[in-house]
Amino acid sequence: MNRLNGELPRIGIRPAIDGRLGGVRESLENQTMDMAKNVAGFLSDNLRHPDGSRVECVIADTCIGGVAEAAQTAEKFRKEGVAVSLTVTPCWCYGTETIDMDPHIPKAIWGFNGTERPGAVYLAAALAGHTQKGIPAFGIYGRDVQDAGDTSIPSDVQQGLLRFAKAGLAVATLHGKSYLSMGGVSMGIAGSVITEEFFQNYLGMRNEYVDMSEFIRRINQEIYDREEFKKALAWVKKHCREGLDKNPAEKRKSPDQKDRDWEFVVKMTLVARDLMIGNPKLADIGYGEEALGHNAIAAGFQGQRQWTDYFPNGDFLEAILNSSFDWNGIRQPFIVATENDSLNGISMLFGHLLTGTAQIFADVRTFWSPEAVKRVTGKKLSGLSENGIIHLINSGPAALDGTGQQSDSKGNPVMKPFWNITAEEVQKCLDATEWCPAVLEYFRGGGYSTRYLTRGGMPVTMSRINWVKDLGPVLQIAEGNTIDIDPEIHEILDKRTDMTWPTTWFVPRITGKGAFRDAYTVMANWGANHGAIGYGHIGADLITVASMLRIPVCMHNVPEEKIFRPSAWNSFGMDKEGSDYLACKTYGPLYK
Numbered sequence: 052m053n054r055l056n057g058e059l060p061r062i063g064i065r066p067a068i069d070g071r072l073g074g075v076r077e078s079l080e081n082q083t084m085d086m087a088k089n090v091a092g093f094l095s096d097n098l099r100h101p102d103g104s105r106v107e108c109v110i111a112d113t114c115i116g117g118v119a120e121a122a123q124t125a126e127k128f129r130k131e132g133v134a135v136s137l138t139v140t141p142c143w144c145y146g147t148e149t150i151d152m153d154p155h156i157p158k159a160i161w162g163f164n165g166t167e168r169p170g171a172v173y174l175a176a177a178l179a180g181h182t183q184k185g186i187p188a189f190g191i192y193g194r195d196v197q198d199a200g201d202t203s204i205p206s207d208v209q210q211g212l213l214r215f216a217k218a219g220l221a222v223a224t225l226h227g228k229s230y231l232s233m234g235g236v237s238m239g240i241a242g243s244v245i246t247e248e249f250f251q252n253y254l255g256m257r258n259e260y261v262d263m264s265e266f267i268r269r270i271n272q273e274i275y276d277r278e279e280f281k282k283a284l285a286w287v288k289k290h291c292r293e294g295l296d297k298n299p300a301e302k303r304k305s306p307d308q309k310d311r312d313w314e315f316v317v318k319m320t321l322v323a324r325d326l327m328i329g330n331p332k333l334a335d336i337g338y339g340e341e342a343l344g345h346n347a348i349a350a351g352f353q354g355q356r357q358w359t360d361y362f363p364n365g366d367f368l369e370a371i372l373n374s375s376f377d378w379n380g381i382r383q384p385f386i387v388a389t390e391n392d393s394l395n396g397i398s399m400l401f402g403h404l405l406t407g408t409a410q411i412f413a414d415v416r417t418f419w420s421p422e423a424v425k426r427v428t429g430k431k432l433s434g435l436s437e438n439g440i441i442h443l444i445n446s447g448p449a450a451l452d453g454t455g456q457q458s459d460s461k462g463n464p465v466m467k468p469f470w471n472i473t474a475e476e477v478q479k480c481l482d483a484t485e486w487c488p489a490v491l492e493y494f495r496g497g498g499y500s501t502r503y504l505t506r507g508g509m510p511v512t513m514s515r516i517n518w519v520k521d522l523g524p525v526l527q528i529a530e531g532n533t534i535d536i537d538p539e540i541h542e543i544l545d546k547r548t549d550m551t552w553p554t555t556w557f558v559p560r561i562t563g564k565g566a567f568r569d570a571y572t573v574m575a576n577w578g579a580n581h582g583a584i585g586y587g588h589i590g591a592d593l594i595t596v597a598s599m600l601r602i603p604v605c606m607h608n609v610p611e612e613k614i615f616r617p618s619a620w621n622s623f624g625m626d627k628e629g630s631d632y633l634a635c636k637t638y639g640p641l642y643k
Contacts, residue, residue, distance in 0.1 A: 052102055054328045054383070056346045059100050060223035062108045062216055063133035064091050065124055067140040067149045067160075067173065070116025079142050079168070082199070083114050086139050086163065089202055093209070094216050101407045102383050103470040106220065109133050118148045125153065134223030135216060137161065138177070141199070142168035146176040152186060155255075155641060157219035157599045159189035161208060167199040178618040187598075187617035187638060189215050214615050218595035221404035222641075224348070226255040231327055231345045232391055234263040234353025242392035242579060243351065246518050252640035253524060253600050254397070259345040263358050266322050274341055275321040276332040279378075283317050286378035290478075294485025294502050297551050302491055309488060312497045316367040320377075323352065323368050327385065349400045351391030355494075363498030364489050365389070369448030370501045373399075375409050375469040376451075376477045383469050384409040389448040394516045394524075395581040402514065402585030405592045407468035409450035411505075411584040413443035413555060415513070418574035419544060428543045435534050435558045439570040443513075443555040443584060444548060446493065446500055453555060453584070454483040455506030455533065464506040464533075466586035487551035505555035507535030512589045513557065516602070517578035523640070526597045528590040528607035529573050529582075531559035555584065560608050567608045576606055591615060601635040604628065 053059055066087035069075050091108035098106035109131045111124040115138075128136070136151045141163035151158050158181075162174025174190055181188040191211040197203075204212070230250055236243045250256040269275060296303055304312065325333065329344025352365040359365075371377050372385040386403055388396030389412050399410040420439045421432050432440065455464035456479035457472060467476075486499040494500075513529045534556045545554055559573045566576040590609035597604055598616040605628075614627060616634075623630035623637070 053100075053104065054102065055228060055348060057227055058132045059102075059104055059107075060134035060220055061132050062094055062106060062135045062137060062220070063124070063128040064108050064110045065136060065138040065151060066111060066114045067138050067144040068114035068116045069142050069144055076116060080114060082141055085202065086141055087111070089204065090137065090139055090161070090212065093204055094212065097213060098216060098220070099407060099468070099470070100220070100224070101404055103407075103468070106216070115144075115149050117145060121149055121151070125151070134226070135219035137212070137216070139163075140173055141165060141170045142173065143170075144173045144177070146173065147180040147184070150177050150180055150188075152184075154186050157215070157222055158186075159191055159215045161191040161212065163197065164193040164195065165197050165199050165201075182619040182622060185638065187619045189615065190618040191215070211615065214592055214595050217405055217592055218599055221401060221596050222599045224404055225400075227257070228348035229257040229259045229346050230393055230396065231259045231261065231347035231350040232353070232393070233261055233266075233323060233326060233350055234358065234391055237353045237355050237390035237392075240390050240392055240580070241518075242394040242581065243353065243390055245393055249518060249524055252643040253602060255642040259347060261326060261345075263353060265326070266319060269322045269341070270315070270318045274333060274338050275318060275325065276330060279332070280318060280321060283321065283378040284314060287313060287317055290481045291486045292482075292484070294487040295551055296488040297549075298488065298491050304488065304497055308497070312363045312499065315363050316498055319363070319365065320368045320371055323350070323387065324372060324385065326350070349386040349388070349396045351388035351393050351396050353391045355390060359494045359496050359498070362496040364446070364494040364496065364500070366446060366448055366489070366498055366500045367486070369412070370451060373409055373412065373448065373450035374452055374480070375472055381469050381472050381474070381477060384450060384452070386410065387448070388412060389445060392581050394518060394579070395583050398514045398516050398583035399585070401593060401596055402512070402583055402589065405589055405596070406585060406587055408466045408586045409452035411443070411449045411453040411555060412445060413449060413582055413584060414445045414580055415441065415574065415577050415582045416444045416548060417442040418571050420571060424540060424544070427547070428540045430537055430540050432536065432540070435532060436536055436556070438561070440534065440536065441557045441559070441570060441574055442544065442548070443557050443582065444552050446549070446552050449501060449553045449555075451480040451484055451501070451503070453505050453553065454480045454503045455509055456480045456483050464509050466509065490549060490551060500551050501553050502551050503553045504541065505533050505553070507533050507556065509533040509586060510588050511557070511584050511586055512593070513559070513582045513584050514593055515577065515579055515582050524602045525578070525605040526593065526602050527578055527605060528593055528609065529559040529567075530588045530590045530608055531557055534558050557584070562608050566606045578605075598631070600641050601638050603632045603635045
């Protein structure tokens with residue numbers, strides 16, 4: 052279900068053809084259109100939107116042999132909500148007469164690698180035209196020559212098509228949506244200082260703001276679905292196991308006070324969701340304006356300190372909304388950033404749009420060297436952790452999917468898109484989670500923090516956008532794995548920070564050079580206190596998204612052969628990272 056206003060973006064397939072009638076075009080019509088249909092079927096069969104809907108492709112009414120048919124196709128695509136453009140051809144075509152000229156739509160060209168007709172020659176000519184006109188496009192060119200009648204899509208071409216399409220759809224989905232700041236700046240954290248230039252010029256998004264007093268108004272005046280509140284509270288009492296109360300006995304809240312806190316944080320969760328996407332039930336009780344919401348694809352909750360010094364914290368709100376399930380069942384995760392760190396929130400959003408999975412929000416808290424672990428615990432790290440580990444932990448907002456209690460067909464821990472999650476896996480995630488009364492020295496108003504330990508063995512990618520004055524946004528990426536460590540080591544290390552919070556032990560994949568010389572160097576080069584952790588090694592997809600949005604990548608450990616950027620990037624020098632910076636600077640933000 053698309054819970055936001057605006058249609059889901061579609062992929063437009065443009066079959067380009069040699070326009071010369073009298074024998075040439077006629078001989079190519081069926082092959083070219085069949086190529087378009089074949090690609091459309093492949094993409095629709097293999098891609099879903101994050102809400103679970105199948106991705107739709109729109110094919111041009113005719114093959115495109117010149118500017119008139121290009122214009123007819125552009126008009127059709129405009130009417131049918133096409134936001135990603137893919138041109139396919141097995142032959143020579145007239146380059147600048149047939150290319151897609153819309154500067155805001157991500158675009159690629161697949162030129163069939165066959166010797167009978169020069170589709171690859173058109174690919175090179177058309178990409179040169181795009182580069183000359185300042186409209187970057189991605190080139191897809193199969194490594195091996197195919198026969199003219201071969202309708203298969205080689206595996207390397209499939210990879211390019213999927214990488215481009217996933218990234219393009221992510222970019223298109225952002226456009227016109229809102230980031231909702233629930234509150235303002237949290238504890239001087241730079242990421243919660245909203246940089247509207249980033250959202251509007253780079254992402255094509257709106258910025259929306261509500262003061263946290265709106266939560267109190269809606270709670271006190273019961274501006275929420277009261278029947279849903281009863282349902283939610285009953286679900287919480289049944290499934291949310293209360294854990295360790297770390298507070299001194301004389302400062303602990305009474306059972307009655309804790310019960311009232313549970314009621315309050317459930318109401319906070321309902322209010323936050325309704326602020327993001329609206330709720331028609333509110334119109335039924337006389338609140339038509341509130342029923343509309345802010346069309347927010349992502350949000351952030353300030354919390355500390357003005358809120359949490361007096362009211363229960365937002366940890367339950369953030370953990371449940373970021374998860375793939377709640378009292379209404381299994382559903383698409385929301386993206387809600389702790390401490391209103393909008394830059395980490397958008398990093399989470401990128402991961403979600405590319406994978407459909409929930410994301411973990413965490414502090415990049417501590418690097419534990421083997422020597423420090425040995426000194427503190429008397430034990431040695433081993434296996435993947437033998438050269439040191441990074442402790443990812445925060446005060447309770449991480450999605451419950453991050454427990455790693457979902458499994459693939461072989462029993463390995465995974466984080467799945469919600470449409471593949473079972474009720475049994477939901478229960479396992481809940482069973483692996485404790486809800487600890489908030490530590491009152493941090494959260495004077497109380498609340499509940501999430502406590503769990505992420506299972507090791509999951510491939511994950513940590514990413515983060517940082518804003519640099521006079522440069523703009525830059526993206527950091529670290530692919531690696533969650534790991535299991537000796538339980539005794541975990542217990543000792545966990546107690547040195549706050550054991551009422553969720554822990555993920557992370558080891559980045561090391562390259563032996565630069566920022567990935569070792570795990571310590573990754574931690575030392577991370578640009579902020581937060582990171583977004585998503586399932587899978589998706590660094591290459593993130594790099595493709597960043598290039599579409601003109602966001603340079605300042606740090607990554609993605610193998611060079613997987614990097615996929617517009618062909619124009621090749622004209623900015625032989626150093627891939629330097630050329631990325633120069634290309635992004637030259638073209639500027641996508642929507643400026």
